[in-house]
Structure formats: C-alpha cells, structure tokens
Amino acid sequence: MKKLILILVALFALIAGIILQRSLITVIPPGPHELDSAFPDLDGKLHRLDQWKGKVLIVNFWATWCSPCLQEMPEFVKLQQELGPKGLQFVGILTDDEADAARDFLKSKPLNYPVLDGSIGGRQLAQKLGDTTGVLPVSVVFDPNGKRVHTEIGVFTRDEVMEKIKPWIK
Amino acid sequence: MAFYRNTVLIIVFSLGLTGLALGLGPDDSSPPELSVGNPLARLGQTIKGFGPEQDKLLPPDQAFQFSANVKDANTLHVDWQIAPGYYLYRERFKFALLDSPEVALGVIDLPRGQIKQEEDGPKEVFHDSASFDLPLKRNATGPVNIRLQAKYQGCAERGVCYSPIEKTVSLQLPATTSTANTVLPTAKAEPKPVAVAEQDRIADSLKNDSIWLVAASFFGFGLLMAFSPCIFPMIPILSGIIVGHGHKITTARAFMLSLSYVLAASLAYTVFGVLAGLFGSNLQAVFQNPWVIGSFSALFVLLALSMFGFYELQMPSFIQSRVTELSHKQKSGTLTGAAIMGALSALIVGPCMAAPLAGALIYIGQTGDALLGGLALFAMGLGMGVPLLAIGLSAGKLLPRAGVWMNAVRSVFGVGMLALAVWLLDRILPANVILFLWALLLIISAIFLNALDALPPGASGWRKLWKGVGVAMLAYGVLMLIGVANGSGDPLQPMRKTISVGECAENKTTPTTRFRRIATVSELQDALQTAQSEARWAMLDFYADWCVSCKEMEKETFANPQVSQELGKMVLLQADVTANSDEDKALLKLYGLYGPPSTLFFGPDGAERKQYRVVGFKGPEEFLDHLQQAMR
Numbered sequence: 001m002k003k004l005i006l007i008l009v010a011l012f013a014l015i016a017g018i019i020l021q022r023s024l025i026t027v028i029p030p031g032p033h034e035l036d037s038a039f040p041d042l043d044g045k046l047h048r049l050d051q052w053k054g055k056v057l058i059v060n061f062w063a064t065w066c067s068p069c070l071q072e073m074p075e076f077v078k079l080q081q082e083l084g085p086k087g088l089q090f091v092g093i094l095t096d097d098e099a100d101a102a103r104d105f106l107k108s109k110p111l112n113y114p115v116l117d118g119s120i121g122g123r124q125l126a127q128k129l130g131d132t133t134g135v136l137p138v139s140v141v142f143d144p145n146g147k148r149v150h151t152e153i154g155v156f157t158r159d160e161v162m163e164k165i166k167p168w169i170k
Numbered sequence: 171m172a173f174y175r176n177t178v179l180i181i182v183f184s185l186g187l188t189g190l191a192l193g194l195g196p197d198d199s200s201p202p203e204l205s206v207g208n209p210l211a212r213l214g215q216t217i218k219g220f221g222p223e224q225d226k227l228l229p230p231d232q233a234f235q236f237s238a239n240v241k242d243a244n245t246l247h248v249d250w251q252i253a254p255g256y257y258l259y260r261e262r263f264k265f266a267l268l269d270s271p272e273v274a275l276g277v278i279d280l281p282r283g284q285i286k287q288e289e290d291g292p293k294e295v296f297h298d299s300a301s302f303d304l305p306l307k308r309n310a311t312g313p314v315n316i317r318l319q320a321k322y323q324g325c326a327e328r329g330v331c332y333s334p335i336e337k338t339v340s341l342q343l344p345a346t347t348s349t350a351n352t353v354l355p356t357a358k359a360e361p362k363p364v365a366v367a368e369q370d371r372i373a374d375s376l377k378n379d380s381i382w383l384v385a386a387s388f389f390g391f392g393l394l395m396a397f398s399p400c401i402f403p404m405i406p407i408l409s410g411i412i413v414g415h416g417h418k419i420t421t422a423r424a425f426m427l428s429l430s431y432v433l434a435a436s437l438a439y440t441v442f443g444v445l446a447g448l449f450g451s452n453l454q455a456v457f458q459n460p461w462v463i464g465s466f467s468a469l470f471v472l473l474a475l476s477m478f479g480f481y482e483l484q485m486p487s488f489i490q491s492r493v494t495e496l497s498h499k500q501k502s503g504t505l506t507g508a509a510i511m512g513a514l515s516a517l518i519v520g521p522c523m524a525a526p527l528a529g530a531l532i533y534i535g536q537t538g539d540a541l542l543g544g545l546a547l548f549a550m551g552l553g554m555g556v557p558l559l560a561i562g563l564s565a566g567k568l569l570p571r572a573g574v575w576m577n578a579v580r581s582v583f584g585v586g587m588l589a590l591a592v593w594l595l596d597r598i599l600p601a602n603v604i605l606f607l608w609a610l611l612l613i614i615s616a617i618f619l620n621a622l623d624a625l626p627p628g629a630s631g632w633r634k635l636w637k638g639v640g641v642a643m644l645a646y647g648v649l650m651l652i653g654v655a656n657g658s659g660d661p662l663q664p665m666r667k668t669i670s671v672g673e674c675a676e677n678k679t680t681p682t683t684r685f686r687r688i689a690t691v692s693e694l695q696d697a698l699q700t701a702q703s704e705a706r707w708a709m710l711d712f713y714a715d716w717c718v719s720c721k722e723m724e725k726e727t728f729a730n731p732q733v734s735q736e737l738g739k740m741v742l743l744q745a746d747v748t749a750n751s752d753e754d755k756a757l758l759k760l761y762g763l764y765g766p767p768s769t770l771f772f773g774p775d776g777a778e779r780k781q782y783r784v785v786g787f788k789g790p791e792e793f794l795d796h797l798q799q800a801m802r
Contacts, residue, residue, distance in 0.1 A: 038699065067288040
C-alpha cells in the first residue's frame with residue numbers, strides 16, 4: 001500500500017508536469033479575422049483595423065528605437081502621398097510602450113498616415129501576422145478584402161511595396 | 171519513512187517546477203524557426219543580399235546569449251555573447267534588482283562601444299560580446315538571494331531589430347564585510363515596476379496579517395495531534411530519558427529535559443515546513459490545473475482512508491528498532507541527549523501522522539512562504555509537545571490513558587482530510603457538485619456520530635453532546651442537499667440561490683452588480699470603444715469558476731451595496747476565463763496577466779489605469795477606497 005501511494009504520487013507529478021508544460025506553450029492561432037482588432041491612436045481614440053477594408057492596407061509595426069524602421073518610413077510617406085488617392089493606406093502600429101517617445105518623434109517628423117499605440121496587443125498582433133521572432137520592422141500587406149497577402153520582415157523598400165500591391169494598384 | 175515521504179513531496183514540487191520551466195522556456199522567445207508555412211516560407215526571398223543558409227533570423231536568445239553571475243560579495247558580472255551580424259545598443263542596457271531591500275545597484279561603468287551611424291544619428295553598439303560588472307550596495311552583511319532583472323535591446327545588421335528583451339535571474343550573494351556606506355555613491359537604480367507592487371502587497375499582507383493566526387492554528391492542530399495514538403511511541407522514550415536519569419530528579423530538571431526534547435522535535439518539523447515553503451513557491455500556478463487539483467484531492471482521500479484505519483502508514487520496522495535502541499543508549503539524561511532523541515522521535519512519529527503532516531505541508535507549499543512554513547510547523551511541533559511537557563512536569567505520573575477516544579481523534583483528522591479534498595475540488599468542479607460533496611461529508615459524519623440512533627436511557631453527557639453535534643451536522647447536510655436540488659452552490663448559504671442570469675427577478679434584497687461578459691479580444695475592444703464614446707469609466711474583471719478569491723470578490727465585494735452603487739457608474743465588463751481557452755489566454759496575455767482574480771480600470775479616455783490594477787482579493791471597504799482613488 002505504501003509503495004502504491006508513492007508510485008501514484010510520482011505518476012501524478014509526472015502527468016501534472018507534462019500537462020502544465022503543454023498548457024503553457026499554446027500560441028494564439030492566426031484567426032480568420034486578422035484585421036479584427038483595434039488600437040488607440042496617440043490621442044486615445046480607438047481605431048478598428050477593418051475600417052480600411054476596400055483599400056490595400058499596409059500595417060507597419062515600428063518603434064522609435066528601431067533604426068531600420070526610421071529608415072523605411074520616409075518612403076512610406078511618399079508612397080502614401082502618391083498612391084493614397086489610388087487606394088493605398090499605410091497604418092503604423094507602435095509596439096511596446098512607445099507612445100510618449102513617438103509623440104516627441106512625430107513632432108519633428110510628422111507622418112501622413114495614422115499611428116496607433118500597440119503597447120497593448122501590438123506585439124501579439126505582429127506575431128499573429130507572421131513575425132515569429134519578434135523583430136521590427138514588420139510590414140503586412142492586406143488586399144481590399146482584408147486578406148493578408150504578404151508579410152515583410154525587415155526594411156520594405158519602395159520597389160518591393162510596388163511589387164506587392166501591383167495586382168490592385170499600378 | 172517520514173523523510174522518504176517528504177522527499178516524495180519535494181519531488182512533486184520540483185517536477186511541477188520543472189514543468190513550469192519547460193513551459194516557460196519557449197514562451198518568452200517565440201518559436202525558433204521561420205520556415206513554417208504561408209508567407210513565412212517566402213521570407214527567404216524577401217530578405218535581401220543573403221545566401222539561403224543565412225536566411226533564418228536567429229531567435230533573440232540565440233542572437234544574444236545572456237548570462238549573469240556573482241563575481242564577489244559586492245559585484246555581479248553580466249555577459250552577452252552576440253552572434254555575428256547582430257549587435258546590442260549600449261544606451262539600452264537597463265538593470266534592476268527585484269524585491270531585494272538589502273541590496274541596491276551601484277553606478278555601472280559601461281564600457282565604450284563601437285560607433286555606428288544610424289538613421290537617427292550615431293549610436294554606440296556592441297558586436298560579438300558585451301561584458302561588464304555591476305557594483306552592489308549592501309545594507310546588511312549576511313548572505314542574501316537577489317533577483318536581477320536585465321533589459322537589453324539589439325538588432326541584426328540586415329536591418330531588423332528585436333523588441334527589448336527582459337531577463338530575470340536569481341543569484342545568491344555571499345556574506346559581505348562591508349555595507350552600503352563603504353561602497354560607491356548612490357545609484358540611479360531602476361524603480362520597481364508599479365505593476366508588481368500590488369502582488370507584493372498581497373504577499374506582505376499574507377505575511378503580516380495572518381502569520382500569527384496561521385501559527386496559532388497550527389499550534390492547535392499539533393495539540394489535537396498529540397491526543398492521537400501517534401504520541402504513544404514518544405512517551406516511553408521521553409519517560410525513559412527522565413526516569414533513566416536516575417533516582418532523584420527535580421521537577422525543574424525533568425521539565426528542562428522534556429522541553430529540549432520537544433524543542434528539538436519541533437525544529438525537525440520546522441525543517442520540513444521551510445522545505446515545503448521553498449519548494450512550494452510558484453505552486454499556486456500549478457494549482458490552477460484541473461489534473462493537479464484532482465491528483466491532490468485524490469491524495470487527500472487516500473490519506474483520509476489511512477486515518478480511518480483502512481491501512482497503516484509506518485516507518486519500516488528496522489529503522490524504528492534502531493531508533494529505540496539509540497534511545498536506550500541516551501540515558502545519561504543530558505539536555506543534548508534529550509534533544510537528539512526529540513529530533514529522532516519526530517522521525518518515528520512522523521509516518522503515523524503522515525496524513526495530517528502532508529496536509530499541512532501541502533498547505534504551506536501553496537502559500538510558497540518558507541518563513542510561514544517554518545513558523546507554522548514549529549508551532550505545530552510545540553503544540554504536539556504540550557502533553558509531553560506535562561508528562562515531564564509530573565515526572566511520568568501523568569500519562570494519558572489509551573482509549574477508543576484516540577481513534578475518534580484520528581477519525582476527526584480523516585474527516586478534515588476529506589474536507590480539504592472537497593475544498594481543493596471547489597476550483598474545478600461546478601458549485602452544486604461541491605455542495606453535494608459537502609452534504610455527503612456532513613451527513614455521513616453525522617451518522618458516525620450516532621445522530622440517528624436513540625440515546626440509551628441514562629446516556630452520558632458526552633454521548634448527548636455528540637448526538638447534538640451529529641444532529642446539527644445532519645440537518646445542515648440535508649439543507650445543503652435541498653440547496654443542490656434548488657440549484658444553489660454556496661456552502662455557507664445553501665438555501666440562497668446563486669445569482670444566475672435573468673432568472674431572479676425577485677432578487678431585490680441583494681443589489682447585484684451586473685457584468686457584461688466578454689469572450690474575445692475584439693469584443694473587449696468594442697466594449698471599451700463604446701465606453702469611451704460615452705466618456706464613461708470601465709472596469710474589466712477577470713473571473714474563473716476555479717478561482718476561489720474571484721467568488722469571494724463577487725459575493726463579498728461586488729455585491730456590497732456601497733460598492734455596487736459606485737460600480738453602477740461604470741461600464742462593467744467581465745472575462746470568464748474558466749475554460750482557459752485560446753481566447754481566454756489571448757485576453758490574459760493582452761494585459762500580461764497570469765490569471766484571475768484581476769481587475770483593471772479604464773478611464774473615460776479609454777486608456778487603462780495600470781497603476782490601479784487590483785490583483786487578488788480586496789474586501790469591500792478596501793475596494794471602495796481603491797476605486798475612489800482610481801477615479802479621482
């Protein structure tokens with residue numbers, strides 16, 4: 001009987017360990033509605049990402065400390081200006097707790113597209129959209145139906161953007 | 171056997187912790203490979219100028235391999251091995267010591283890095299490796315455990331940057347000869363993150379408010395145990411020591427001998443308590459898993475059966491006889507001898523009391539507090555020793571007489587064990603099932619107290635008392651059964667119906683706080699947006715059926731008329747994370763929470779007031795205070 005108890009206890013412990021391990025490694029699965037989320041802008045007003053359905057949407061995850069992000073942004077500003085009327089929309093999402101730093105940054109270098117505060121949930125969304133390593137910059141292209149067509153990890157150059165949006169915007 | 175058993179307990183704890191470690195490992199760094207499915211497969215083509223074998227981005231922990239160690243009593247050393255093609259920023263290293271009041275960080279002398287021209291100006295960076303010392307300022311000289319939090323951030327040359335990485339390592343500092351005033355001037359040590367403060371407060375209040383209460387109850391627990399047959403092996407040993415001392419022994423001497431015997435036994439239990447406290451920390455997380463809870467309550471049922479005499483738990487006889495032999499050699503009557511015998515006796519008696527002892531240890535393990543554990547079990551040992559001290563004082567004249575009553579005490583323990591099992595199951599089984607179990611326990615115990623047997627003529631007062639207790643238990647058990655049939659789930663008020671959605675129109679006496687249930691992240695965001703557009707405050711409460719404090723919050727705090735009135739002004743949202751589904755996890759993860767109970771507040775601007783998060787239970791007055799502060 002004593003032995004039986006010991007064996008039982010050991011077994012319980014093993015099972016508990018395995019179950020615990022399994023339950024902790026679940027990653028949020030990419031759902032069918034990838035644009036089904038919302039973030040506040042720097043003034044605190046919430047914006048749903050699916051409000052830009054009907055346009056080719058490029059969601060750009062960035063942070064002020066990310067030098068490559070700052071490198072690609074001037075090109076985005078130009079593209080937004082040129083192709084915005086044709087239905088291209090950039091949206092910047094700040095990852096981490098960056099809202100204050102971004103406010104300062106944007107004073108000197110304003111952007112012509114919305115910047116949202118992703119300090120809550122921004123990183124998770126980037127991960128869900130394919131940024132499995134947790135790096136920046138990440139740009140995700142959605143077609144006018146809101147379907148994800150491309151995830152660019154690293155600097156997204158003008159030529160590459162043009163290439164990816166070609167089916168809808170020339 | 172007691173030792174064996176406790177080793178097993180420790181194995182249980184450590185396996186659980188291993189599971190935790192395994193589980194956490196991959197979690198903070200996300201999956202390592204990029205080659206999985208969909209757009210990621212095309213990643214190779216999207217990153218420019220690199221051969222196919224270089225296409226994979228290293229996971230952050232491989233790109234930057236961090237280690238920290240203790241250089242000497244006043245210095246830590248941190249080191250990063252940086253993969254080729256990756257670099258760390260000098261200005262983005264940040265360090266903090268968590269919950270270490272006796273130690274603070276001194277001024278860090280960071281080595282100079284290489285200058286790198288970046289988009290926003292020149293930056294100092296480290297390639298290949300970064301390695302430097304962290305000086306410490308210490309207020310106390312003794313050895314101490316510290317937790318170092320290191321934050322760092324870096325990029326890959328190919329043009330991607332990693333999010334800031336945060337690592338926490340536990341280190342053990344040796345004793346030092348110099349304290350703060352001799353070492354380095356003040357540092358700008360990182361302030362503790364505000365979010366932690368709340369959790370700290372919980373731990374503190376557990377320590378301060380209830381530690382004496384816990385110790386007192388364990389003392390009583392020990393006293394009760396002393397009246398079980400378990401105490402018998404101790405009596406001949408102790409009287410052997412006292413009587414063996416010789417012909418003339420003063421009462422004072424006899425008392426001193428028994429005292430040192432009892433103190434030593436208590437200290438042996440203290441060790442168990444400290445171990446349980448140490449290994450049991452973090453166990454609370456494990457205790458949210460239905461399988462773990464189920465296993466432990468099964469264990470309690472097994473232990474209860476041994477209390478009812480279905481089988482005996484005992485130390486193997488060869489050890490028992492060895493100890494008895496030793497006791498015969500210890501007849502010199504010295505205090506040390508008595509102390510040695512005390513510690514050994516704790517081992518002999520241990521297995522007989524394994525059941526209640528294991529119960530106590532598991533309880534301590536749950537609190538995860540070594541100090542509390544040690545103190546509680548020391549108190550328990552003292553409680554057990556009280557009758558022995560009486561024996562010592564009376565020099566062996568006052569021996570308890572064996573009787574059936576001793577088995578009764580054991581049975582009480584058995585019932586207690588079963589109650590613990592039900593209490594544990596409360597977190598995973600529906601409330602009315604639990605109520606049913608309580609009813610069963612009460613009614614069956616009542617029958618054993620002869621609640622339904624006629625009193626024989628001329629029955630003793632005791633017999634009448636027990637029958638009275640039995641009838642009361644029976645009646646309450648029956649009420650509980652009625653409660654079950656009525657759909658209630660509250661063992662304290664079995665006849666009151668639980669507040670369920672929509673059904674209780676006549677429920678006017680208790681002003682209830684109505685929450686809107688939130689199931690997904692987007693639902694939450696919608697709700698918050700609505701609240702924001704109405705410029706109202708919002709409160710988000712995380713709840714789960716298995717979370718005892720959540721239920722207490724519902725019943726005591728949220729249902730309180732004043733709180734309810736105050737909450738009426740807010741948009742009330744509740745996320746029920748009982749199922750722990752992927753959506754539930756996403757909600758918790760969104761706010762970096764581990765589990766319920768957690769209550770978050772959002773201002774009319776839609777932003778969370780992070781510093782006013784409530785983690786854990788808060789009573790109505792305290793909650794009201796908090797609420798008023800938050801909304802100020």
